[in-house]
Amino acid sequence: MSLVRRVVLNSRPGKNGEAVPENFRVEEITLPTDIKPGEVFVRTLYLSVDPYMRCRMNEDTGADYLSPWVVSGCLDGGGVGVVESSRHDAVLKGDTVTSFNWPWQTYGIVDGNKLQKLDPELVDGHLSYFLGAVGMPGLTALLGVREKGHITPGSNQTMVISGAAGACGSLAGQIARLDGCSKVVGICGSDKKCQTLTSELGFSSAVNYRSADISAALKEHCPDGVDVYFDNVGGSISDAVIAQMNQNGHVILCGQISQYNKDVPYPPPLDAATQEILCRKNITRERFTVINYMDKFEAGLLQLCQWVKAGQMKVLETVVLGIENMGVAFHSVMSGGNIGKQIVKISD
Ligand SMILES: NC(=O)C1=CN([C@@H]2O[C@H](COP(=O)(O)OP(=O)(O)OC[C@H]3O[C@@H](n4cnc5c(N)ncnc54)[C@H](OP(=O)(O)O)[C@@H]3O)[C@@H](O)[C@H]2O)C=CC1
Numbered sequence: 001m002s003l004v005r006r007v008v009l010n011s012r013p014g015k016n017g018e019a020v021p022e023n024f025r026v027e028e029i030t031l032p033t034d035i036k037p038g039e040v041f042v043r044t045l046y047l048s049v050d051p052y053m054r055c056r057m058n059e060d061t062g063a064d065y066l067s068p069w070v071v072s073g074c075l076d077g078g079g080v081g082v083v084e085s086s087r088h089d090a091v092l093k094g095d096t097v098t099s100f101n102w103p104w105q106t107y108g109i110v111d112g113n114k115l116q117k118l119d120p121e122l123v124d125g126h127l128s129y130f131l132g133a134v135g136m137p138g139l140t141a142l143l144g145v146r147e148k149g150h151i152t153p154g155s156n157q158t159m160v161i162s163g164a165a166g167a168c169g170s171l172a173g174q175i176a177r178l179d180g181c182s183k184v185v186g187i188c189g190s191d192k193k194c195q196t197l198t199s200e201l202g203f204s205s206a207v208n209y210r211s212a213d214i215s216a217a218l219k220e221h222c223p224d225g226v227d228v229y230f231d232n233v234g235g236s237i238s239d240a241v242i243a244q245m246n247q248n249g250h251v252i253l254c255g256q257i258s259q260y261n262k263d264v265p266y267p268p269p270l271d272a273a274t275q276e277i278l279c280r281k282n283i284t285r286e287r288f289t290v291i292n293y294m295d296k297f298e299a300g301l302l303q304l305c306q307w308v309k310a311g312q313m314k315v316l317e318t319v320v321l322g323i324e325n326m327g328v329a330f331h332s333v334m335s336g337g338n339i340g341k342q343i344v345k346i347s348d
């Protein structure tokens with residue numbers, strides 16, 4: 001038997017409430033060390049906290065691809081770890097593996113069919129990148145830009161990104177540049193984040209939505225208007241951006257985090273003035289969900305690895321230590337404490 005720490009859902013925040021660390025609880029359990037055929041005993045290295053998890057804290061997630069977390073049940077999400085012992089043909093002791101349904105436990109017994117093997121060489125040993133730049137957020141940025149952005153190199157396009165200093169946003173801005181946008185403007189929640197976007201990630205300029213008049217700042221930074229908008233946040237920030245979009249522009253509807261603590265459907269309804277602008281200017285705003293593009297994951301991950309290895313794409317991470325900090329880390333993502341991908345390191 002091995003003694004294991006795990007995180008369970010202590011309570012739901014309510015559909016209209018902010019999720020707080022107290023909604024999570026750490027427990028100790030014992031796991032049998034003998035595993036059944038098909039099972040794999042894993043040690044957890046890194047766990048991911050992501051905005052979509054806020055929807056899983058509700059009894060009804062509002063999305064058919066997301067199941068609700070169960071009160072007092074062990075939580076799960078993206079994780080990376082190492083195989084301690086295996087009774088599954090496809091994985092061996094010592095392999096590095098990942099899953100979208102990794103249990104929030106220091107060690108776990110998992111179904112081998114739910115694990116994907118990883119090659120640490122691809123990320124020069126930075127295994128947490130598999131949860132960020134070379135994982136689901138990286139694919140979201142890349143495929144979001146490519147599937148819904150309609151970027152034409154040489155056509156002098158301006159892209160605005162909200163949530164620009166986060167996991168998806170920080171990558172989407174760099175990809176927009178690599179794919180040929182001539183101007184890339186980020187919107188995020190602090191001066192330090194703005195500074196990082198422009199000095200380290202090659203954004204043309206950045207706007208702190210907490211202190212600036214967004215409309216005035218966009219007029220200054222996007223004198224030719226906005227052609228493409230990578231929307232991570234929704235709400236009044238997006239209304240302000242869409243108001244300055246050009247005819248035949250494109251909104252990449254990636255996420256609407258500003259609305260996740262509210263009891264509204266996804267995507268939340270737009271106000272009438274914004275809807276009118278979309279119609280009048282013939283702006284597309286199609287819902288984008290990365291898991292609908294699984295056939296493009298392999299090529300996408302190779303592209304992301306190449307950019308990272310070549311130094312063409314910079315990776316930002318905020319790492320907290322310890323499984324006891326999962327709730328703190330999640331709260332931090334939902335309130336802007338992270339820059340780049342929020343990672344929780346569980347073991348060496
Ligand atoms: N469509 C898809 O397939 C996917 C969609 N997503 C979505 O992409 C978005 C970004 O996710 P991800 O990169 O993982 O997370 P981030 O790393 O961007 O973290 C979330 C960030 O959102 C910002 N934020 C929080 N609340 C607000 C608010 N009320 N108004 C404005 N900004 C806010 C904070 O930054 P700040 O300091 O700037 O406020 C925070 O750091 C989310 O909406 C998520 O749901 C993610 C993955 C896949």
Ligand SMILES: CCCCCC(=O)/C=C/[C@H]1[C@H](O)CC(=O)[C@@H]1CCCCCCC(=O)O
Pocket residue numbers: 051052055061062063065066067068100101136254255256266289290291
């Ligand atoms: C209803 C809120 C939608 C918020 C948008 C968002 O953040 C979507 C994220 C998903 C993205 O499409 C790819 C992912 O990995 C995110 C969902 C992960 C699904 C895991 C399934 C877990 C489960 O419920 O069993």
